[in-house]
Amino acid sequence: MTRRAAAVVCVWTLPSLVCLVATALVYRSFRISPPTRLDATERTRVIAVLRAALADPLAAPIPAPDVHHALSGPLAVTVWANGRSIARVDALGADLATTAVEAAALLRAQPGLRALSAATRATARLQVDLVAGTGPLGGGSPLFDLLAIPGIADMLAINPGVEGIAAVLEGKPVLLLPHELVAMKLVSAKRPSEVLPDFAIGVDLPRIGQLLAARAGVPGTLPPEVLVRFRTDTFVEPPDRAGPPLALYRGLPDAPPVTGAALREAALRGGRYLVAHLAPSGRYVYEHDLWTGAATDATRTGGNYSMPRHAGTTYFLAELYRITREPWLREPIERAFAHLADLLAQGHCAGTLPDGEPFDCVLDTGETVAHLGSTALAVVALAEYQRATGDPRYLALATRLAAWLRYMQRPDGSFRHVYDVPTRTPDDRTELPYYSGEAALALARMQGISGDAGYGAAAVRALDWLVDWYDFFMAGFFYGEEHWTCIAAEASWPVGRRAKYMEFCHGYGAFLRAQQAAAEPGSDEADFAGAYNVTPFVVPYNTPAGSRTEAMISAYLLGQHHGTPDPRVAAQIRAALAYVLRQQLRPDSDFDVIGQGDGAVPGTPIDRNIRIDYVQHVCSAMIRASEWIDAAP
Amino acid sequence: MAGRTGRAPHEPATATPPTPSPSARRDTRDPRRWIYGGLDVAFAVLYAVAIWQVIPNRLPSAAVHLWTIPLATLAMAVGTLLGTPRGWRIAVLAGSAVLLSTFVLIVRILVSAAFLAGVYGAFGKAAATFALVMVALVIELVALLPIVQVKYLRTRAGRRAYGVPVP
Numbered sequence: 001m002t003r004r005a006a007a008v009v010c011v012w013t014l015p016s017l018v019c020l021v022a023t024a025l026v027y028r029s030f031r032i033s034p035p036t037r038l039d040a041t042e043r044t045r046v047i048a049v050l051r052a053a054l055a056d057p058l059a060a061p062i063p064a065p066d067v068h069h070a071l072s073g074p075l076a077v078t079v080w081a082n083g084r085s086i087a088r089v090d091a092l093g094a095d096l097a098t099t100a101v102e103a104a105a106l107l108r109a110q111p112g113l114r115a116l117s118a119a120t121r122a123t124a125r126l127q128v129d130l131v132a133g134t135g136p137l138g139g140g141s142p143l144f145d146l147l148a149i150p151g152i153a154d155m156l157a158i159n160p161g162v163e164g165i166a167a168v169l170e171g172k173p174v175l176l177l178p179h180e181l182v183a184m185k186l187v188s189a190k191r192p193s194e195v196l197p198d199f200a201i202g203v204d205l206p207r208i209g210q211l212l213a214a215r216a217g218v219p220g221t222l223p224p225e226v227l228v229r230f231r232t233d234t235f236v237e238p239p240d241r242a243g244p245p246l247a248l249y250r251g252l253p254d255a256p257p258v259t260g261a262a263l264r265e266a267a268l269r270g271g272r273y274l275v276a277h278l279a280p281s282g283r284y285v286y287e288h289d290l291w292t293g294a295a296t297d298a299t300r301t302g303g304n305y306s307m308p309r310h311a312g313t314t315y316f317l318a319e320l321y322r323i324t325r326e327p328w329l330r331e332p333i334e335r336a337f338a339h340l341a342d343l344l345a346q347g348h349c350a351g352t353l354p355d356g357e358p359f360d361c362v363l364d365t366g367e368t369v370a371h372l373g374s375t376a377l378a379v380v381a382l383a384e385y386q387r388a389t390g391d392p393r394y395l396a397l398a399t400r401l402a403a404w405l406r407y408m409q410r411p412d413g414s415f416r417h418v419y420d421v422p423t424r425t426p427d428d429r430t431e432l433p434y435y436s437g438e439a440a441l442a443l444a445r446m447q448g449i450s451g452d453a454g455y456g457a458a459a460v461r462a463l464d465w466l467v468d469w470y471d472f473f474m475a476g477f478f479y480g481e482e483h484w485t486c487i488a489a490e491a492s493w494p495v496g497r498r499a500k501y502m503e504f505c506h507g508y509g510a511f512l513r514a515q516q517a518a519a520e521p522g523s524d525e526a527d528f529a530g531a532y533n534v535t536p537f538v539v540p541y542n543t544p545a546g547s548r549t550e551a552m553i554s555a556y557l558l559g560q561h562h563g564t565p566d567p568r569v570a571a572q573i574r575a576a577l578a579y580v581l582r583q584q585l586r587p588d589s590d591f592d593v594i595g596q597g598d599g600a601v602p603g604t605p606i607d608r609n610i611r612i613d614y615v616q617h618v619c620s621a622m623i624r625a626s627e628w629i630d631a632a633p
Numbered sequence: 634m635a636g637r638t639g640r641a642p643h644e645p646a647t648a649t650p651p652t653p654s655p656s657a658r659r660d661t662r663d664p665r666r667w668i669y670g671g672l673d674v675a676f677a678v679l680y681a682v683a684i685w686q687v688i689p690n691r692l693p694s695a696a697v698h699l700w701t702i703p704l705a706t707l708a709m710a711v712g713t714l715l716g717t718p719r720g721w722r723i724a725v726l727a728g729s730a731v732l733l734s735t736f737v738l739i740v741r742i743l744v745s746a747a748f749l750a751g752v753y754g755a756f757g758k759a760a761a762t763f764a765l766v767m768v769a770l771v772i773e774l775v776a777l778l779p780i781v782q783v784k785y786l787r788t789r790a791g792r793r794a795y796g797v798p799v800p
Contacts, residue, residue, distance in 0.1 A: 015736060022740055023747040030751030138748065147737075149745040150692035159753050229752075524754025535760055536753055 022143065029141045032163070034524060035132030035233040040244035042067045043128075043235045046100045047245045050077055050126050051237070053104035057114050061104060064097040073131025073166075073230060074173045075099045077107060080236075081124040083290070083594035087113050090175055096130070125591045128245070129177050129232040134166070137205070139224050156537050157203040159524060160187040161250035161606040163229045165203075167212050167222050174216040176208060178232065179251050179592065182606040183291050184211075201538065239587040249527050250605050252589050255582035258574050263626035264324065266584055266599075270619030271320045273599030274313060274612060275332045282339025284313060290585070290608040293594035307343050307364055308374045309613045314340055315381035316616040322388035323623050330389070337385050341397065344378060349421055350400065353407050360400040363421055370419040372408055375401050376438035383445035395449065402446045405439050406458055413465030415439050436466055437484025444491040456495035463489055463496055467504045479511045483551030490554035493561050502562050505555035509569045512548055516572060527605065530579030539604045542583050546601070546618030549576040553624045556632070570632040577625055580618045659716070659796035666716055666794050669782045673710030676778055677703045698734065698741075702775055705730040709779065713786075721795035725786050728779040735776040739768050 001009075038046070045065035052062045071094060079087040089106035093099030107113060113121070138153020139145060145153075158165065164178045181187050181203075190202030209221035216222075235245040236253075246253040256262045277285035279298035286296040286305050296303070314336040321329040347363030349370050362374040382398040385391070408416045408426055416426035417435045440462035447456035466485045470476070486508060489501035512532060517540070519529035531540035532548055552573050559565035583601060585608075590597040593608055600610040601618045680703035690696045705727045712723030746764045785791045789799045 019740060019743050023743045026744050026747035027751045030748050032751075034754070135751070144744060144748055147741050147744045148748060149741050150690075150695045152745045152748060156749060156752065163752075537749060537760070 022147065026141065026144050026148075029144065030135050030138075032133040032135040032229065032231045034522065035130070035231055037233045037247055038067070038069075038130070038235070042069075042096075043245040043247070046096065046128060047126055047235075047237055049100045049104045050107060050128070051241070053107040054079065054113060054121055054124065054126060057108040057110075061101065061108075064101045067096050067100070069096040070094060071096055071099055071130065072133055074175060075103050076129040076131070076175055076177055076232075077103050078127040078129070078177070078179075079107070079113065079124050080127060080591045081116070081120055083293070083590075083592060083597070085180075085592070086116075086124070090173065092173060125237045125239070126245075127179075127234065127236040127248075127591070129164075129175075129234045131164075131166075131173075131175070131230045132233050134228045134230045137165070137224060137227055137229055155190065155202045157205070158187065158229050160539060162524065163231055165208050165212070165227050166230050167216070167226050167228070169216045169218060169222075169226075172216070174212045175230070176211060176215075178234070181208070182251070183592070183608075186211075187606070236591055239591075246588055251592070252527070252582055252605065255578060258578050258581060258629065260626045260628075260630040262581065263577060263622040263629060266581055266586075267320060267619045267623035267626065268324060268326065269584065269586060269599035270601065270615045270622070271317060271326075271329060271599070273596065273610075273615055274317060275329070276596045277612070278332050278336060280335070282335040282337075282342075284310060284336070284612045286612060288595060288597075288600070288610045290590075290593035290595060290597045290600060290602075290610060295595065301365075306613075307340075307362060308377045309611075309616075310336070310343065311340055311374075311377045311381040313612040313616040315377070315384045316620045318381065318384040318388040319620060320623050322384070323627065333385070333388070337382070337394065340378065340381065341394065344397065344401075351424065353403060357403050358400050359404040359407060360397065361404045361419060361421075362401070368421050369427075370404075370421055371432070371435065372405070372415055372417045372419075373432070373435040373438045375404060376435065376442040379405065379442035380438070380445055383442070383449045386449045387445075392449075398446065399450070402442060402455065405442055406454075409439070409458060409462065413461035413463075415462065433481050434484055436462060437482065437488055440466065440488035441484055441491055444488050444496070447495060448491070453495075456492065459488065459492045460496045460498075463492060463498075463501060467500055470504065476507050477511075479508050482508050483547050486551040486558070487554045490558045490561075493558065497561075499562060502555070502558040502564070505551070505558055506566050506569065509552055509555050509566065509572060512552070513568065513572050516575060519575065527582065528579070530575035530577070532576075539606050541604055542580060542601055543603070543614050543617050545576045545580050545583075546614075546616075546621045549573055549580075549621035550617060550624065552576070553621060557628075565632075567633040573621075573625060574629065574632070577622065577629070580622070584618065660790070660793040661716075663790060663794040665785060665791075666713055669778075669785065670710050670714035672778060673706055673713055673782070677706040677710055680706060680775075698738065701734045702731060702738075705734060706779075709782065713782070716795060718795055718797045721786060721792070721797045725783055728783040728786070731779040732776060732783070735771060735779075738771055738775075742767055742771070 045067045049062055049065055052059065074090045074092045076088065076090045078085050087107065087110050089103055089110065091099050091103035091106055093102055138148065138157055161178055161182050164176050164181060166173055166175045186204045186208055188200035189204035191200050205224045205227065206221060209223065209227065213220055213222050234248040236248055238246050274284065277288065279285065281298065283298045285298045288295040314333065317329060317333050317336060321333055344360065344362060346365060349361040349363040351359060353359050361370040362378050363370045379398050379401045382394040385394055408419065410416070415436050416428055417432045418427040418430045420427065440459050443455045443459035443462065446452065447459060463485065486505040489496060489505060515532045515534060517525065517528040517531050517533055520526055525536045528536065528540055530545065532544045533540035552569050556565055556569045556573060559569065580601065583605060585593060585597045585600045587598060601614045602608050602610055603614055684699045684703065690699060708727035709724050709731065712720040712727055715723070742764060792799050
């Protein structure tokens with residue numbers, strides 16, 4: 001081979017080879033494969049040894065269970081009582097059976113457990129974390145440290161909720177389990193973007209080093225070089241120990257299958273959560289952090305309480321009542337609507353339109369500007385009250401609010417979004433997301449409860465404008481937040497009998513499907529399947545899975561109305577509902593929450609903070625889908 | 634652009650096989666020096682503005698790496714426009730530096746992607762596509778110019794344009 005030929009071969013192969021080798025080395029260095037999980041029988045046997053120790057610390061230990069597996073790391077046991085972790089022990093051994101016995105002995109030695117009442121010990125739930133593999137943190141691989149894009153190792157150091165961080169000191173492991181890292185908010189400790197101040201990501205390694213040092217009884221902190229990531233096979237006892245221990249992934253057990261009955265039960269569960277968080281005044285406990293038990297005080301007015309969210313949540317309760325006719329919903333709905341009417345009256349936005357028609361609009365306390373969306377959602381809620389109960393007591397109020405919505409509509413169907421109350425002047429320039437779709441829905445609902453064709457015509461003009469706006473080159477590849485548009489399009493049926501609405505919503509569905517995580521069994525992120533997310537490196541928010549599913553249900557129903565339901569939309573809905581069914585807290589999964597958590601829907605899979613609208617959107621999708629999902633393809 | 638034999642378009646097809654010339658004479662008629670020089674200046678400015686305004690990076694190691702690209706491209710422009718044997722050497726070295734920097738940038742993207750795949754498992758179609766698009770964009774926007782320019786400079790036509798002896 002000539003020198004030139006050799007040079008050509010090198011030029012064409014060496015760069016690829018360098019890339020391939022660097023990629024393979026880094027991947028192999030950091031990869032921790034998902035654990036091989038114990039089966040139900042094995043989990044039951046491990047738990048039995050530990051349960052015997054918890055039930056009666058003074059009784060003789062039971063023999064080692066017949067579950068002989070080589071262990072890759074420690075076995076950690078957490079005892080949960082009333083949502084709090086009241087004991088933690090870590091046992092180290094080579095074999096699962098003997099290590100479980102060792103852990104049971106450590107549990108017996110816990111003075112705090114001995115002091116518990118028999119009743120508390122009986123209702124406490126045991127969680128086991130078997131360390132199944134370890135890997136370095138960024139900073140533990142010279143090749144990676146030299147070459148990686150700066151910031152990657154800090155921002156995306158561990159898979160949150162799946163991986164823990166440990167150190168081995170003098171042969172003894174010290175662990176911060178995956179659920180401990182997320183509960184202490186140590187995996188969302190940095191805010192890299194000034195544009196998105198709420199976006200938090202990144203591991204707080206200095207704090208983790210301090211915590212691990214404290215657990216090990218070592219002064220100071222542990223440097224990042226001695227820390228490792230680990231994964232676990234985790235399982236927890238079911239409530240009342242009815243059945244085998246539940247395998248957990250990212251802190252949650254498997255969800256029930258998506259059926260109409262399961263969705264109905266889940267939606268009612270969400271309704272019960274909201275009713276339990278409704279004060280006698282009709283005001284909701286706006287937020288509840290189920291990890292700490294801290295909750296908004298519903299007896300105090302003001303603060304960040306959102307009237308549109310109050311209206312939206314109350315709308316959902318009315319919708320739930322309309323579909324299920326559960327009598328226990330009626331009184332709380334009356335209470336919540338009465339409070340809504342009080343809040344509306346406090347706004348002092350009412351007046352008379354130029355044509356002499358009385359109007360009203362929603363104005364939050366202290367505001368001088370009324371927003372179209374707030375009034376639209378109030379109308380939607382009030383209309384839903386009448387749809388659900390048949391009681392027209394709020395029709396006059398809804399009519400005054402709808403008069404203002406129509407005043408804010410331009411002749412071409414579009415809306416002014418903001419209104420200056422002191423000067424009685426609409427703002428023709430400010431455009432905000434959601435509002436036009438919300439107003440279209442409000443007008444469509446008004447047509448339904450009043451029979452006034454003028455509302456229907458106004459809704460159709462609004463929808464025509466919203467849908468026709470997308471008449472541009474490359475339209476169909478880009479959409480804004482159009483979920484209210486599709487909900488309104490279906491609500492306007494049969495007045496808005498236009499195929500273009502259905503085509504638009506099916507197109508929007510295809511756009512959303514491109515953002516929906518696919519089901520890949522066995523993958524690290526399989527639990528995100530069905531969620532809407534743009535990257536697997538950030539946990540998805542749960543609310544979009546609800547609100548977008550509400551829109552997709554309307555898109556599917558529009559297809560049904562036109563005789564061409566889209567099975568891809570049905571599958572999309574089913575996947576999203578499977579995701580949110582798993583996210584909703586229920587007796588299986590509420591072992592680590594403080595207070596009434598049954599039926600709650602957290603903000604993300606690794607969060608236990610609940611805001612009322614998280615529950616509203618998800619459970620509204622559930623109850624609407626429950627009506628037809630069993631018959632869908 | 635020069636062909637595989639290094640023959641410039643304006644050279645006669647019957648050119649005799651090259652012979653080493655002890656003292657090369659500059660071919661001032663070749664316009665490519667000015668074309669490449671102009672492109673180098675334009676791209677250097679474009680890169681600088683992009684790094685300064687569009688993708689500013691607070692991390693020193695990343696900033697240093699990114700700034701090597703406009704600076705080396707600017708050096709390539711200076712060497713190319715000088716039109717002398719010394720300019721030829723500067724342009725070839727600076728072009729090679731841009732290519733090396735680009736290659737390291739690609740390796741950094743791949744190593745980071747490998748880390749993420751290791752920690753998060755399934756990389757996801759979107760993230761994998763994004764990484765590939767990033768690499769493709771880097772090649773297209775940064776590597777293509779120095780590749781063709783260094784290739785040209787090392788042809789006989791390129792050497793003659795700068796008065797560099799032809800081997």
